[in-house]
Amino acid sequence: MYNLLTPNIASYELLDSGNYEKLERFGEYILARPEPQAVWDKSLSDEIWQKKASAIFKKTKGRDQLSPEERGEWHNIKKMPEKWLMNYEQGKTKLKFKLSLSSFKHVGIFPEQAANWRYIEEKISLMKDGKNALQQAPKVLNLFAYTGGASLVAKANGADITHVDSVKQVISWSRENMEASNLTDIRWVIEDALKFVKREVKRGKKYNGIILDPPAYGRGPDGEKWVLEEGLNELLKNCLELLDENHHFFILNLYSMGFSAVIAETIIRQNKTDIQNPEMGELVLEDSFQKKLPLGVFYRFSTV
Template structure:
């Protein structure tokens, strides 16, 4: 098992997890500091509430009528939207960030190591496959898609929410990339059609939510639907030159469950890495942010 800390302030100058606790996290994205809910930060904050209030340019407050939605209290100098850059290895990406009613801002910083993993694996595959094909499912605003495209892959980006795909397209433009294939569709339906067509991909990336709806109201429940989706993905994955990444954010979903699933579906995979996604705040508290499993045909 490989527990990997996927990103630290030292490796991404434009992001910092400053503090966490009391079910919140204090983060710096570029020039702005945000305070957001974080259900797994059950310990005490290291900084005082007054210090959090002094530092934060925007603080998310949940709507009492909704467990998911809320609004942001902002300082006069807070910009919305704003932009951050990511440079690491051969990657040079730019993202638009914005304050949404669901507390998200447009990127998940803990995924940065996966972006470099994708970039490196595509470069390795490209020695034998001139234009590797990559499929990104539940692809959100496209960090993984941008990393794959910048490495030279032929990228198909699938998400059920049209405004999110528009956001991802903006990130592609800001990163000075082009020719990503955008698909507004239910991930399960799309994968099944691709299997019937006999298509293959050199890389597959999954970032499924605990619950979701497709564009035509299709219901997604992680515990009920993941096993079958993985089986279809196994039919799509190239047998010679390949990589595979899955991330899960459902509370209480163990990495052992992923290990069991991947062993049954994919068999004896090469170079597996699996464990918890986590980040350290400035006071060395480790904040868990889900579980992951990834493997590749080359180291």
């Protein structure tokens, strides 16, 4: 079944989109930043965007050596802090995220992922309290974990979480989010994701949940080169070996515009034939004018 997943977060709102930009509210602040998928017209005028926005991201020339993203600068239209906290509440999960204006237009949270966070909460709850419940805390692995949204959701719902990212500064950001959310005991690993999972396979480790959110391009802490098209197949093969046979969930997100959910499905099904409860589709944010903005594809499955 092909699904369009649109989360609903009280502290976030996509106000408008178009002309390769998006206007978003994160808590009490409104930001305007580039969005290559917003190929349609804006519904609001440029004047209204200027009036509403607390800060606007403007591209500057030049790209990072291994990133397709252009650097830029934030222009403060109205006074706002460089860092602020945003509340997140869904179901039983209540978290706080530290947000910040970065030179790559990101702010520290991908709100479309809340659709997967809800899924994580549901699956961990079933593993803990449902039929044939586990006798111990579910073990969850979050790869390319960024600022830790999925890690925090898993931990808040009782999982034993291992959080892997290759960037030390991002791990520090994740730790601040954990502390702001009054959580403890997440296992932090600063390492190349493929190296980590290969070692875990050799050790015979098993996980009840695996979350993958690989970028199109990246670098490991020792300069390892990551290119999605070249590394995804090998990474998925190793990750699937780490899944507990009887109790598991698996989430793969892909942001590269050249990849579809069908590619994810084909690779996974070639390496695992006994998939239960599969779902695939797109992560979508809908603006105030009912325009649907696609922000990545997903493939996920679970035994619960």
